[in-house]
Amino acid sequence: MNSGRRLRARKLWNSPRRWRLPGIRLFWHVAFSFAVVSVLAVTLSAGFNIQLQRSLFIRMLTVQIQNTLGVLQEQWREQKNQSEDEFSNLTRSFTLLEVPVSAHSSLPLTVNYSVIVRSSGAILEDSQTSHVRYEIEKTNLELMRQSGAGYAVRFTPLYGEYSLLVWTTQAQTGYLWAAVVPFSQVQHSLYQSILVRSILAEFSIFLALALGAALITRVFNQILRKLVLATEGKLSPEILATIPVLEVQRMGAALQENYRRLREISVRDSLTGLYNRRALERFMEDYFAQPTPVPAVGILFDLDRFKQLNDSQGHQAGDQALQAVANYLFGLADKGILAARLGGDEFVVVAFGTTVTDSFLEQLRQHSLALSERPPKGLSASLGIAALPLEASSFGEFYRLADQRMYQAKDAGGGCVISAQGRFCLSAVAPESESDPDPDPGD
DSSP: OHHHHHHHHHHHHHSGGGGGSHHHHHHHHHHHHHHHHHHHHHHHHHHHHHHHHHHHHHHHHHHHHHHHHHHHHHHHHTOSSOOHHHHHHHHHTTSEEEEEOSSSOEEEEEOEEEEEOTTTOBEEEESSGGGTTOBOOHHHHHHHHHSSSEEEEEEETTTTEEEEEEEEEOTTTOOEEEEEEEHHHHHHHHIIIIIHHHHHHHHHHHHHHHHHHHHHHHHHHHHHHHHHHHTTTOOOHHHHTTSOHHHHHHHHHHHHHHHHHHHHHTTBOTTTOSBOHHHHHHHHHHHHHSSSOOOEEEEEEEETTHHHHHHHHOHHHHHHHHHHHHHHHHTTGGGTEEEEEEETTEEEEEEETOOOOHHHHHHHHHHHHHHHTSSSTTOOEEEEEEEETTSOSSHHHHHHHHHHHHHHHHHTTSSEEEETTEEEEOSSSOOOOOOOOOOOOOO
């Protein structure tokens, strides 16, 4: 008798009627909702990531073109015979620009260069001599007049399409030097490099979520099958109460949390929990891309005698020192501070809404003294600082300048700051203004 009931229950499970069971309907409602939310989350994240990568790519391309414009201005100023043909010959070697899109590849872009009269917009010189004596579009001219240097994606009638327009102002003559890259080329580069990599990265996260959901579905399916066979196809409310729907919901929430952690891991340093270099570069490029960035002070520092600490007390002591610095920086997060660890004992701190003043340097001294009192005691650092965006217009420029000043601080004996204003001691004694170096603290 029991075998006959079990046979009927098994037939029920293998038939389409099983989808009418309340427990199964409830499960698939939960599963479907989770799938929709996951797809929307991944799609929004992919779109945001693509826009961010697009902004970073255009910013990097702009910096490269601005550097090229500076070189061209110097060479053209030294040119004795300044004619249309000579300008075309001079710029010919710069019209094909190799733009890096990854660590191992780059893409060629064709760039056209022009010298423009600021008042009238007439083209004095151009890589394509046929453009000479034309006038650039009035709204584009007005945009370039408003700021001495910049970039924008604008419609350019001479090329009949939207283009990346980059310009600077020559100090000696007041002429505008402009470079134009048809945006169809830029879009092609973006699709080849950024778009594909961004979609692949987001797809890998979505695939991990899908595999987790498939595993949950299989486990829940087995639970329901055993319940149907055990109750001979009659799922009472009491039995339904034993179905772990809440457990499935908790597993779905856990998958969402894992997705959040994956995103967090990609921007955080594993040892200290501070932002990593990748995240810092993105933040800083967004900062420099603003039309009028707020004043800020960028600080690059590393610990004095850190190698000696590792050699004498072991790498565990070195890790504890790095974590002590990170914990102190976390305490400053609510004061408009962005902190990141670049690697080793090298850190970057960006203080927004401030400038390099005597009171700011005094605050640095107080923070340095407070950090030196924390275990392991006696920590000191050499700092190179730069006023942003006054002294740097990109993360690369800031890093080069701050790195140079940081090593000047180490050469001066460590435990001090080097800025455009000079040297400032971070010890408990009065500030130093002289340039006599102290004994070398080592790395």
